[in-house]
Amino acid sequence: MTAAMPMIQFNNVTKVYPGAPQPSVKNLTISVPEGETCVVIGPSGCGKTTTMKMVNRLIEPTEGEILVGGRDIMKQSSVDLRRGMGYVIQQIGLFPHFTIRDNVATVPNMLGWKKERTYQRIDELLEVVGLDPVQFRDRYPSQLSGGQRQRVGVARALAADPPVMLMDEPFGAIDPITRDRLQNEFLRLQKRMKKTIMFVTHDIDEALKMGTLVCILQVGGVLQQLDSPSHILSAPANKFVADFVGSDRGLKKLTLVRVSEVMNTELVVGRHDQSADELAARMRQRGEDSLFIVDEMEHLIGYVNLEDAQTQPGQRASAILQHPIAVTEAEATMKDAFSQMLSNGIRYLPVLDGQKRLVGMVTADDAQRLIEKKQPALSRSAS
């Protein structure tokens, strides 16, 4: 495929449900280049789910054509088409009578993969989505938490390594903290996988965070703007988009900036086996009133206050440390980080990477500086 050819292309697509007076999607023309994440968003009734489900023909367009990888989807078997795309839905839809392994194996089994290849792939995938294969592969979905189930849902969609993923509010039914974590993990994953993704959500923050392209639809499936998140914020195409994005655009700008872009990586940290004396001396020397403490693997295990270190000089760090109140991840947005600081009443957050190693720190001042900037930070690349 040439680079110029979009992976998903809608040409003048209209969908009218039988008996409905108005079309649900009207003359929609969009293209999603390979490797991009296109988030489709709009108020309820805007046809965002209809738009996505037309890509794998769960809903068939009334007019117009849809090309995936350059091929007209109506000219191939719907079953083959779907087996070549990952599909993740909000309700997850795991098979309750299948083990996790058999759930993830669904598409490979339909494609007739050899058993060894399938099993190897499943273990690899469970690892990728952060579930220990040995511990989880023989369990049933009912034995998993909501977040774990959606990890399995993502693994199942990725099983046959499809170039295209369709995701219908995948993190919509998950509690906010787990959702942030799953979003960050998925962003890390996508950085490596470079899938072409069509992602439906009703949450503008999620759209700005997850999308490299954001497609805003008006009720009736009329395209309002298809653009990068930063352009959506800095140059809304019309009043509808501006209203939809919201009046707190200053705050929304934080959504465009990743924690990794602003975090302070020159941290002074203490080791868990150092003595309180050493730590106190270190803090006084650097003018700090607390220190993050890490173990041999650079995993964050807590922090130590100057006061505690001075009053209990004989102790080791591990005996006087306090557990971190909250942490964030390098892939999180500054909005995630800022709202976490506000809700926990703290002014800084340690930043962890995918392996839970301490890689930096962000402060409330960082967030404030970003909000006060006249121009939104356009530093976010399309990678």
Next chain:
Amino acid sequence: MTALLQDLANFFISFKDGLLYFLPQTGRPDRVAEFLWGHLLITFVTLFFAILISVPMGVLITRVRFLYDPVIKLAGMLYTVPSLAMFGILIPIVGIGFTPAVIALTLYSLLAIIRNTAVGIDGVDPAIIEAARGMGMTARGILLQVELPLALPVIFAGIRIAAVSTISLATIASFFGSDSLGKLIFEGISAGGTRNDKVMAGAIGAALLAILFDQVISRVERALPGSRA
């Protein structure tokens, strides 16, 4: 009061005598093995045909919606036909004995299994079906790997009801010439209270068969793919 105690004593005596029919070497087998076997055969063949007809029919009416009401209503009407009338209608057509018994009892079993199959399939979470379709499962794959396995407990509840009602109705079939435990019961009744042990033996036999079938059905259910511990 003494009459009540006397009745109670008589009950336990006939119960004991009835039980003795099922112990070999007690001197009065009275063809009980033959009747048990006949009863079992009627029940087994009936359930075989009832399942063979009803499960596909139950699947069909979830696919072809406009058939749903007519089929359920027809099966419901059949179910309300009194058993004596049912045999009365069938005997001129197929004669007496085993065949009318199986036909009548199969007709009675349709409702429970058809309805439970349809309810079970309709009860499968639509999100699971959507995920299956979205991954490219064929309609046949969805039915065999997802819908039927998930509907299994409900379908089997229907089969259990059908089994119990078949076992109890099969006693009446002996009135029309088939060999079942009903023979013992009718013989006992026509003896005018002097052979309550026979009535009791018939009832105990039917209870034993009901337990047996329940065991067999749960074994089958557990052995089927899709069910899990």
